[in-house]
Amino acid sequence: MKVEAASFAKVAEDYIKLLENEVERGERAAYHGKSVPAFIRRYLIAFFGDKDIDAISGRDIQAYLEWRKAYWLTGSGKDITEIRYERNGRSIRRPLAEKRMPTVSRQRGELVVLRQIFRQGVKWGYLNCGQVPEISLDRAKAPNNRPSFSPEEFQRLVSASLQRLSDADIHEHLRWDRTILHAQLMIAAYSGMRPTELKNLNWGDVLDYRLGRNKPLGQRDIKLRVHGKAKSRTFVAQEAALTWFDILWQFWTEQIGRESADSDPVFATRSGQRLGSTRNALSQLLKCCDLVADYRGVRRTLYSFRHFYISQQLAHGVDVFALARNTGTSSSMIDKFYGQVSNERMKDHLRPVWSEH
Template structure:
C-alpha cells in the first residue's frame, strides 16, 4: 500500500509529496503539482534514500517548471515513442503496404537510433541544429557509422523474417532522392506529435529537403536500331526450339516458358506504344479494359467512320471512394499484337475478367524484370551511352522521347502517361538534350562545313 512520506510547498501554489510503496520498488516517487496548474504528475526519484529522494523531488519540480516556462510540453515523449505511435496509426489508415514498410525501415534503422540513442532528447527539444547533425550522421552511416560494421540485415517479407547480406551499393552516401524520401516520415512524425499535443507548432524544427535531381531518364535512342534489335530478339526467343544457359546443355523449350515469352512480348509492346507504368498499371490490365469507339470524320471522300481502340488504365488515385481510370490510345500495330495474343491457341484466358498479362495458371504476372534483364544480356544492350542500366521503365521513357521528337503536344503525352502536368516531361525526357541535337551541333564544325571566314558577313565581295 502506498503512503505519503513528506509534503512540501516549493513556491506559492506549488505542491510536492513523496510517495512510497506505489510499485514493487524501494524508490520514492515525487507526486507534484506546478503553481497555476491543477494537474498532479508522478515521477520516480530513482532513490531509496529519503534525503536524496527529497532533494531529487525538488529538482524534478523545478525541471518541469523550467520546461513549462520555456514553452515545452510537460507530457512530451521521445522521438521513438512518437514514431512508433504514428506508424501504428499509419498502418491502420493507409492502403499502401509498401509505404508503411519503407517508413518502418527508415524509422527503425536511422531516425530512432539517432534521436533516441545518440541525441538523447525529448521530441520537443529537437532543434534545427539537431536535424543538421542527423544529416551528417546519416551521410556516414554506411561508410564510418553503425552500418559500416554490419555484414547482414533482417527484413520482414510477407510476415517472415529473412536475413540478407548488405549490398555493396549501400556502402556510400545517400543520394538527394534518398534523403528526400527519408524526410517524409521525419516530417510526418513531428506533425503527428503536434496533433497529439506532444509538441507545439513553433517547436517543430525546419526540415529542408534537398531539391529534386534533374536528369534525363534512360530511354532507347529511336534514331538507332536498338529497338529493332530488342523486338526482333523477343520474336526469336519465342520461336527458339530449345533453350540453354552458360555451362549447361541445351534442352527443349517447355510450353510454360514459351507461354511466358509470348506474354513478355505483349508486355514490351504495351509499354513502348502506350507509355503506361510497368507493374502498378500493367498488372491489373484485363481484357475488358480494351475498349473501342466509333468516330465519324469528314475527309476528301466524304463522311468516313473509323474505329479507335483504347486501354482503360486504373490509377492509384481514388475519387469518392471509387477507382479512377484514364484512357490511353492503342495504335493499330499494338491492337494487332493484342488480338493475336487473344487468338493464340496457347492462351486460355480470354474472358472479360481475365488478365491480359497472365501466368499459365491465369494469375497476373507480378514482374517482368528477370526476362527483361535476360533479353538485354542477349542483345548486348544493358546500358545507355551514359553507363546507366536499362530497366522496364526505359520503354515508358522511350514512348515519351519518340512522341516528343515527332512533335506530339507535350500536354497530350503527359496526360496519356498519367502525369498531372508537363513538368515531368521538361525535367526528365531529353527531347532537348545534347544527344538529340548532335547532328545540328556537330554540323557546325564538320569537315565539309563551309569556310566560316570566307562565307561570313565580312567576306570580301567580287
C-alpha cells in the same frame, strides 16, 4: 505544451497503429498499411530508435539520409539476401531484388512519411512545432533527359527478345514468361504507359477490345483506361500495341481455359494471378543485347519504354500538348526531360518548304 518525453520509436509505432486503423476504416488506401509500416521499421526506427523525438536535429536528418543511401550497398543491408514479412498470419520469404541506392524520387517519398510522423508527434504533444527539424533533400540538378532507346537500339532489343522466346530448347514455363515480358515491353513502347499502369491494367480497361476481336486489324480500335496510385485517365495507343493484346488474350484462354473477365489482369502469371515485377527478367534481356545503360551510363528500366514512346511521338511531329494529355503528364515536363529527341531525328520538321511570299 508537451505531455511527456517520448522516443522516436514509440511515436513511430503509435503512428503505425494510427495508419493501420485508418486503412481499416477505409480512410487510406490498403497499400499504406502494407508498405509504409515495413519502411518505418526497417529504416526510420532502425536509425533513430530510442532517441527522444524532440531532440532530433537537422544534423541527425542529414546523417540519416547518408545512412539510407548506403543501406543496401555498404551499410546494414549489404548482407541481407531475402525479405521476410507476414501475410495472413503466414511468414513469407522473398528473394531480394537488385541492391541499389534509392532514387531521388523514392527518397522524397520516404521523407514525406518522416514528416508525417513528426507532425503527428506535435499533435500528440511530444514536441512543439519549433522542435521539428528541417526534413528535405538538397536540391539536385535534374538530368537533361531520361534513359530511352534509339530506334535502332529498340529494334535490336525486339529482335533479341523474339529470338529468346522462340528458342525451341526452352521450357514452356520460361516461354510463357518471356512472351509475357515481350508483350509488356511492346505495349509499353507503343502506348507510353507507366509501369504501375501496366501492372494495374485489367481487360475491362481495354475499351472496345471485345467488340473488335473478330474484325480485321485495320477496322479495330481500342482505348486504354489506366490507373496509378492516385490518378486515372483514358487514352489511345499506337495500333502496333493491339497485336500484343491479342496474343495475351490467346495465352490466357489457352492456359486458364476460358475467356478473360473484365476484372482479370492483362499481364498475368500462368495461374491467372496479376503479374509482379519483371525487373530481373528485363535486366537479363537488356544484358543479352548490351543495352543495360544508355550512352551516359544511366541504367534503363521498364520506364525507358515510356520514354521511348514519348520521344518517338515527338520525333514524328505529334503536338506536345496532345501528347502530354495522352501520357498523363504536362507539356513542361516533356520539354524538360525529353531533350534526347535530337535535331537529326527532327530534321524533316526543321526543313519545311519555304514559300517565296
